[in-house]
Amino acid sequence: MEKEKVIDVQELYAGFDDRVVLKNVSFSAYKGEVTVVLGGSGSGKTTLFRHLLGLIPILRGSVSVLGRDVATLREVEQLELYLQMGVFYQSGALLSSLTVAENVALPLVQHTRMPPPLIDEIVRMKLGLVNLSHAYHQYPAELSGGMVKRVALARAIAMDPPLLFCDEPGAGLDPVSLESLDRLLLNLKEQLGISVLLVTHEVNSIMRVADRVVFLDEGVVAFEGSLKDALHVDHPAVKAFFSVLKTEHLKEILD
Amino acid sequence: MADVPMKNNNNTKEICAGNTVVGRLEGNTLRLSEVLTINEASGFTRNFLRCVRSAATKSLVVDLADVEQIDSAGVMALFYLEKKLQENGTKVEFTGGSDAVLEKIQLFYPEATAEVKPPPQKGLFESVGGGVHRFFSEYVFEFLLLASNIFYWGIVDLFRPGIRRKGEFVNQAVLIGVNAVLIIVFLSFVIGYVIALHSAGQLRTFGANIFVVDLVVFSIMSQMGPLITAILVAGRSGSSIAAEIATMKVTAELDALKTMGLNPNRFVVVPKLYACMFTMPFLIVFANVSGITGGGLAAYLYLDISPEVFINRMTDIMMSKDLFTALVKSQVAASLIVLTGSFYGFRVEKGAEGVGKVTTLAVVVAITLVIIADSILGVVFY
Numbered sequence: 355m356e357k358e359k360v361i362d363v364q365e366l367y368a369g370f371d372d373r374v375v376l377k378n379v380s381f382s383a384y385k386g387e388v389t390v391v392l393g394g395s396g397s398g399k400t401t402l403f404r405h406l407l408g409l410i411p412i413l414r415g416s417v418s419v420l421g422r423d424v425a426t427l428r429e430v431e432q433l434e435l436y437l438q439m440g441v442f443y444q445s446g447a448l449l450s451s452l453t454v455a456e457n458v459a460l461p462l463v464q465h466t467r468m469p470p471p472l473i474d475e476i477v478r479m480k481l482g483l484v485n486l487s488h489a490y491h492q493y494p495a496e497l498s499g500g501m502v503k504r505v506a507l508a509r510a511i512a513m514d515p516p517l518l519f520c521d522e523p524g525a526g527l528d529p530v531s532l533e534s535l536d537r538l539l540l541n542l543k544e545q546l547g548i549s550v551l552l553v554t555h556e557v558n559s560i561m562r563v564a565d566r567v568v569f570l571d572e573g574v575v576a577f578e579g580s581l582k583d584a585l586h587v588d589h590p591a592v593k594a595f596f597s598v599l600k601t602e603h604l605k606e607i608l609d
Numbered sequence: 610m611a612d613v614p615m616k617n618n619n620n621t622k623e624i625c626a627g628n629t630v631v632g633r634l635e636g637n638t639l640r641l642s643e644v645l646t647i648n649e650a651s652g653f654t655r656n657f658l659r660c661v662r663s664a665a666t667k668s669l670v671v672d673l674a675d676v677e678q679i680d681s682a683g684v685m686a687l688f689y690l691e692k693k694l695q696e697n698g699t700k701v702e703f704t705g706g707s708d709a710v711l712e713k714i715q716l717f718y719p720e721a722t723a724e725v726k727p728p729p730q731k732g733l734f735e736s737v738g739g740g741v742h743r744f745f746s747e748y749v750f751e752f753l754l755l756a757s758n759i760f761y762w763g764i765v766d767l768f769r770p771g772i773r774r775k776g777e778f779v780n781q782a783v784l785i786g787v788n789a790v791l792i793i794v795f796l797s798f799v800i801g802y803v804i805a806l807h808s809a810g811q812l813r814t815f816g817a818n819i820f821v822v823d824l825v826v827f828s829i830m831s832q833m834g835p836l837i838t839a840i841l842v843a844g845r846s847g848s849s850i851a852a853e854i855a856t857m858k859v860t861a862e863l864d865a866l867k868t869m870g871l872n873p874n875r876f877v878v879v880p881k882l883y884a885c886m887f888t889m890p891f892l893i894v895f896a897n898v899s900g901i902t903g904g905g906l907a908a909y910l911y912l913d914i915s916p917e918v919f920i921n922r923m924t925d926i927m928m929s930k931d932l933f934t935a936l937v938k939s940q941v942a943a944s945l946i947v948l949t950g951s952f953y954g955f956r957v958e959k960g961a962e963g964v965g966k967v968t969t970l971a972v973v974v975a976i977t978l979v980i981i982a983d984s985i986l987g988v989v990f991y
Contacts (some may be wrong), residue, residue: 443865
């Protein structure tokens with residue numbers, strides 16, 4: 355059975371001024387899967403991420419998200435597209451002038467006509483999902499880094515988007531928090547059937563959540579395929595990346 | 610003990626760093642001792658160069674056989690020496706050395722650095738022309754684009770109050786308007802007072818005491834009031850708007866808004882625009898009242914014009930046109946301040962340093978534009 359593509363990137367080139375960051379990048383992500391884009395620092399992950407969101411103009415190639423070509427969208431269409439995706443930024447990017455609850459409620463208040471008490475209930479539920487009910491009235495500046503990330507995730511899933519983008523959710527998190535974050539992602543995937551595009555280089559996190567792996571190396575796709583295949587691939591950069599895993603951990607996964 | 614650069618005996622020179630001997634120079638062979646770390650590196654390079662310069666050899670062999678301990682600073686010291694000597698035409702060779710030491714050297718030793726070509730120089734015409742073109746395409750055009758977008762959303766927002774952020778307008782009105790009242794009242798009082806004070810002497814000479822009222826009222830109502838208000842608001846709020854938006858951009862808050870389907874112009878800038886346009890006329894009224902009061906006080910103290918006479922004369926000469934002018938000026942200034950602030954805020958690049966830069970630019974440009982607009986409107990409404 356042919357799986358439905360949620361993201362399709364074809365021959366994408368990107369760069370700043372005369373520095374080329376992405377060279378001929380093509381890959382796809384499928385519905386109901388966690389696709390991990392990984393690669394070392396400076397491999398173009400974040401640039402690719404911003405392209406997928408349509409935040410920077412595309413030089414060459416095409417990016418289509420949920421069946422729509424990002425480059426040719428009119429403003430209204432882009433807005434419709436944005437409403438179908440949740441985005442989780444590396445820094446959290448919570449609005450510092452709003453409380454945690456207001457941050458999570460923001461897309462709901464702005465884009466739906468739900469009555470305020472209902473929105474409030476939804477906000478409490480989403481905050482409960484990320485174990486942060488107690489932070490309801492606090493401002494982002496009063497939270498720890500890990501808490502900010504969890505609030506950001508709650509906000510990203512506030513509208514129940516079918517597609518969730520996460521930019522390095524693990525950066526700066528302790529392993530335990532990271533694991534609970536990963537479990538949450540898996541739950542969302544299994545229970546809500548949402549597709550996730552994850553940009554990260556946390557190997558442990560990848561092992562837990564990835565269905566599909568896209569490996570970027572200096573702006574080129576070095577490998578695309580399932581996680582298991584990725585572990586056997588011969589490309590030097592991919593090998594070096596996964597070699598940091600302990601062998602027993604590897605075995606466990608492969609069995 | 611003194612720092613002895615070298616000891617000379619039987620053609621062997623000892624190179625010291627502090628009290629330790631780092632190497633021995635025999636003929637054109639440098640035999641390094643056991644330790645070359647960050648502690649010895651500076652003394653070693655300095656003394657060694659002095660030593661070699663006097664010897665003036667054509668080639669040098671560095672013997673690493675005795676070296677046991679070397680760190681990155683040591684390796685870099687060797688690299689630096691090799692480079693220096695090669696500049697003088699001296700060939701340098703390394704011999705000996707245990708595996709561990711060679712490994713370390715290989716790890717730290719920099720590859721020959723590639724020549725960095727300076728960017729090609731632009732001709733005079735090219736740079737002038739490019740600058741003018743950039744000014745129009747990147748500044749004027751972008752500014753107008755942003756302005757049209759913000760005004761568009763400003764008008765749309767007027768008719769769709771449902772999607773407005775609750776409380777944001779009041780919030781911004783307090784920040785931009787109410788908090789500025791005290792400083793504006795104080796400054797215009799002082800300026801009104803000083804205008805009357807300085808003209809008092811001149812007017813008294815001609816016996817034209819009563820005209821101080823005309824002078825104060827005209828200058829405050831048509832020029833000083835709106836201008837002082839605009840400059841103060843530009844300084845206070847133009848900077849804060851630029852800094853706020855720039856910070857939001859740097860921390861990806863703007864991206865977050867965009868991907869939530871919220872237009873940053875509508876969401877962030879429009880409430881500020883409303884607040885500024887709404888409060889500015891009131892601020893100007895405050896400035897006018899307090900400026901004229903200051904002038905009246907000076908007139909009373911130095912020209913013996915009683916408050917009754919002052920007020921009578923004032924009501925005779927005041928024109929409603931001045932109020933209208935002030936209103937137009939206030940709206941133009943408010944738009945310019947908010948637009949410049951947000952324009953530079955959106956243009957921020959490169960993190961925290963960029964935020965400071967665009968904030969400064971926003972204030973300078975906002976004040977300049979406000980003064981230019983004020984002068985143009987002054988001529989138009991003369």
